[in-house]
Amino acid sequence: MIDKTMPFSLKDERENEMKEILTTVYGALKEKGYNPINQLVGYILSEDPTYITTYNNARSLIRHIDRDELLQAMVKNYLGS
Template identity: 70%
Template sequence: MFDKTMTFSVNEDREAELKKNLTIIYDALTEKGYNPVNQIVGYILSEDPTFITTHNNARSLIRHIDRDELLQVLVRNYLNA
């Protein structure tokens, strides 16, 4: 059952939507005086939405982002792959 590697893929439209929403979340955290990178990492690691401010509907937006998709996009962009 676990002898084959599973594949995971996010299409370009979904990636653009993730980027748009993550930018809104980043900006909302910055506007409220938080370190946005630390807060987003805290959310990714814990899935605790209280790491994200409610300002500009950011907490609601983060709840609609699949963490697996987000991690895939972040790793791909970090590695420029």
């Protein structure tokens, strides 16, 4: 049996948490009939929580994400880094 140490990264865990939150918020916006992409972009640019519905606790959830951290993750994923 080979004993390997598994690397652990809090950054990866945080990115997974942000993705889960965004997926939930996206779904809530879509269910309420909004254009989720437009609403999320509006929120990210302004940090005005009224862009996000309170349905399914989406507004509260989105506030758990730091905008700078989210933008870094988005650019990283977009560029494939």
